Amino acid sequence: MAEVSNKQVILRDYVVKAFPKESDLCVINTATIKLKLPAETNEPADAVTSSKVQLVLLKNLYLSCDPFQRLLMESVQGLSVPSMSSYTPGSTIHGYGVAKVLDSRNPDLKAGDLVWGTTNWEEYSLITTPQVLFKIHHTDIPLSYYTGILGMPGMTAYVGFYEICSPKKGEYVFISAAAGAVGQLVGQFAKLMGCYVVGSAGSNEKVDLLKNKFGFHEAFNYKEENDLNVALKRYFPEGIDIYFENVGGKTLDAVLLNMRLHGRISGCGMISQYNLDKPEGVTNLMQLIYKRIRFHGFSVPDHYHLYPKFLDFMLPRIRQGKIVYVEDIVEGLENGPAALVGLFKGRNFGRQVVVVSHD
Amino acid sequence: MAEVSNKQVILRDYVVKAFPKESDLCVINTATIKLKLPAETNEPADAVTSSKVQLVLLKNLYLSCDPFQRLLMESVQGLSVPSMSSYTPGSTIHGYGVAKVLDSRNPDLKAGDLVWGTTNWEEYSLITTPQVLFKIHHTDIPLSYYTGILGMPGMTAYVGFYEICSPKKGEYVFISAAAGAVGQLVGQFAKLMGCYVVGSAGSNEKVDLLKNKFGFHEAFNYKEENDLNVALKRYFPEGIDIYFENVGGKTLDAVLLNMRLHGRISGCGMISQYNLDKPEGVTNLMQLIYKRIRFHGFSVPDHYHLYPKFLDFMLPRIRQGKIVYVEDIVEGLENGPAALVGLFKGRNFGRQVVVVSHD
Incomplete structure (x- = not known):
């Protein structure tokens, strides 16, 4: 042959x-x-x-x-x-x-x-x-x-948000790398649930996408912020209940200062750290204790048994244009x-x- | 009067x-x-x-x-x-x-x-x-x-170990500040459950106490270790399933490198950080994601409704000398x-x- x-x-x-x-x-x-x-x-x-x-x-x-x-x-x-x-x-x-x-x-x-x-x-x-x-x-x-949306990143968003973060209507949700493969879905899930959703991304075009295409309540360009702590306080005067962690490093450090009591962080990646000579030190971990926060690292292959349930959830919403x-x-x-x-x-x-x- | x-x-x-x-x-x-x-x-x-x-x-x-x-x-x-x-x-x-x-x-x-x-x-x-x-x-x-043992630290050890860490027989457990009010109990709980238990403390007298009074399998004086990562690898060649976090900082950073897949960390304090001008940066947080680890900060007053259950557990074991x-x-x-x-x-x-x- x-x-x-x-x-x-x-x-x-x-x-x-x-x-x-x-x-x-x-x-x-x-x-x-x-x-x-x-x-x-x-x-x-x-x-x-x-x-x-x-x-x-x-x-x-x-x-x-x-x-x-x-x-x-x-x-x-x-x-x-x-x-x-x-x-x-x-x-x-x-x-x-x-x-x-x-x-x-x-x-x-x-x-x-x-x-x-x-x-x-x-x-x-x-x-x-x-x-x-x-x-x-x-x-x-x-x-x-x-x-x-129907593969690994879709499952990551679904498992990380619904299974790991136990979200409730009205909670405050922050997503880093929000315009990426996972973040754009987490934001839409949070919106569907009735949460207040803010995302960060690395360009004004992406910020526009978050607000006007995905329906985030607010979004900001982290490269234009001198102090992420100040930026987060502006968007979350009441603090953050759920943080979907995609980047790590300085962003995580600033988020920790702004978490609310009994907050939840689901972590599936820390893209800001992958190319560094030495990872950045995160200094505000005591906040995990003061605020009784759960940080849960996960990898979606551990959760693939949920794929049929995920499809049942996603397919009608994609067909109806409720998730883009x-x-x-x-x-x-x-x-x-x-x-x-x-x-x-x-x-x-x-x-x-x-x-x-x-x- | x-x-x-x-x-x-x-x-x-x-x-x-x-x-x-x-x-x-x-x-x-x-x-x-x-x-x-x-x-x-x-x-x-x-x-x-x-x-x-x-x-x-x-x-x-x-x-x-x-x-x-x-x-x-x-x-x-x-x-x-x-x-x-x-x-x-x-x-x-x-x-x-x-x-x-x-x-x-x-x-x-x-x-x-x-x-x-x-x-x-x-x-x-x-x-x-x-x-x-x-x-x-x-x-x-x-x-x-x-x-x-029957008050706040006892409840902290009980909730942090049994409720937060979901321990299983045969797991590898590490406890920092192990001779303190909480650590000495966590070690005994882990031993009762059939776990392998190692503790760290700050003097040789305390190390002796851990091994000979509380029955820890091993214990070491962290002040005599140049490299905590090396020390942990010596005591946990297979890695750590459960870390009971009492100190934070450098110890946490070394522990993260030695955690096993699906490990659990319960954090109720970070005493090494309380007196510092600036908290130490923790650089190995990506391990939380690689190993799919759950870090759960908690404060025992959130769990005081479990006090009667705790007393039922503790009183007979104290009276029988099973917990000292x-x-x-x-x-x-x-x-x-x-x-x-x-x-x-x-x-x-x-x-x-x-x-x-x-x-």
Whole structure:
């Protein structure tokens, strides 16, 4: 059987304590792949169970750029995200994506099925862990949404807000990185619940988006604030009940000073800290005790059993236009590296998606 | 009716960003008090409800020295402990104690009753908020224990360990300030539950106490460790499931590096930070996310409804000698200031109690 060319995005070398550059990644055209699984006798056995690995061959359609991918560019002590191990210099990077099944030994997946989950940054991927793939049943929604609002970031917003923060109507909610893949949804969830919602973002265009597209009550550009504590006091004279933590560092320190009694913080990322030589020290942790606050770090793969419940919640609201989503779509895998590193400079405007192929 | 002299401990002036000194407090002998409540017509009305305040007149027997009292010596932003407001320079300080009721307008308390709760550092106190007093029903236990193992610190250990940390048999538990009023109990609770327990303290005598009196599996003197991260790795090669946070700062930072997946931290104080000009920055907070850790700040007055359940748990175990308690008792209110400020230098050996009167 003929082999086809398989464009790939490779990590050149570990990125240590610095912002990643486009040149840390490269796009290569040298690999080829057969668009049919090998004969079963040639399949690898699982190292642990000795049973045959249930290979799945994917054609990748959409890939997403996620902050956690920065962590995979170095060997982070203690990072423990299921199915997401550190990248290997010289090898293809991985992340979340939407793909079409071309061939499958997994009984739950057949050729022609659409899936979202963990895949590689290349045109075609041979997946050895099909348990990280979710079958897509609802195709009246744009397929790219399964990298965002209906995928990992959507679940992150849903679990982090509803399950971890136990929100109540009328509470005061603050969201950092609010125009990002997760933040824009948390803000809309909070609004639907009857909370007062303020978001911060890194440009005036994003602030406009938060207020006029997503319906945040207020939003501000953190780069234009000399003192985040003063800014938060302006928007939250009564304090903050719920903080959805996406950035860490100085923002977290200022938020702690403004939390209310029995406040809740859900943390799924600290993007401001990933590229620093040394993380910033957070000095106001005593507020966690004075105000009896719960800070709950979480990682959404621990909560994927809630995905059906999440879909039941989201699908009607998306169809009715009650929840909207903004994507920043770039065409072509060759433009993936620029899109991915742009994330850490805040260049994306909404969920950053890379189109590998439209079908 | 004759008045008697009423010795009092007074705060001279606010203590700001420094270790408190004995001279920040003074003992005065100039006040007098009538050992009978005033006629009802002269009683003050409650500012909020306009109803008569239910005055209770106490003879103080035992007072305890608690880390949170340091916070009351200055005006701390956001401190919000029920019934514990900041001290007023020139006025008597307050805290937890055991006392005998001499006279009462509260229907639940009568002359001769013994109580524990919030009282003032003086020989006799007129209490206007009797809801902060708990009646003592079991007097076969040393009365001073109601300032410790059967009072606020006992409840703190019980709530923080059982309710907040959701411990399971076989888990790895670390306790800082482990020889203190709270830590010594958390260690014994963890041991009873079948956990592996290690504590840190600030002297070799305290380390000996932890291992040989309270049955900790291991203990170490943090002052003799150059690198707390290295020390923790030595005692917890598999990592820490539960951290009972009493100190904050550098210790917390090192603990974060050694926490296990889905670990829990209950925080009721950060004594290492109370006297600093500026709190130490904690840099390893990303571990909260990587390991999906829950940090839960709490204050025990929020949980006093559990006191009957707590007593049912504690009383038989104290009587059977299954839980022991070490107190550091000084005689005389005039020695109270030295005992209180000694707490912040770690001079106490077990629960620090001041005897005002034995009966």
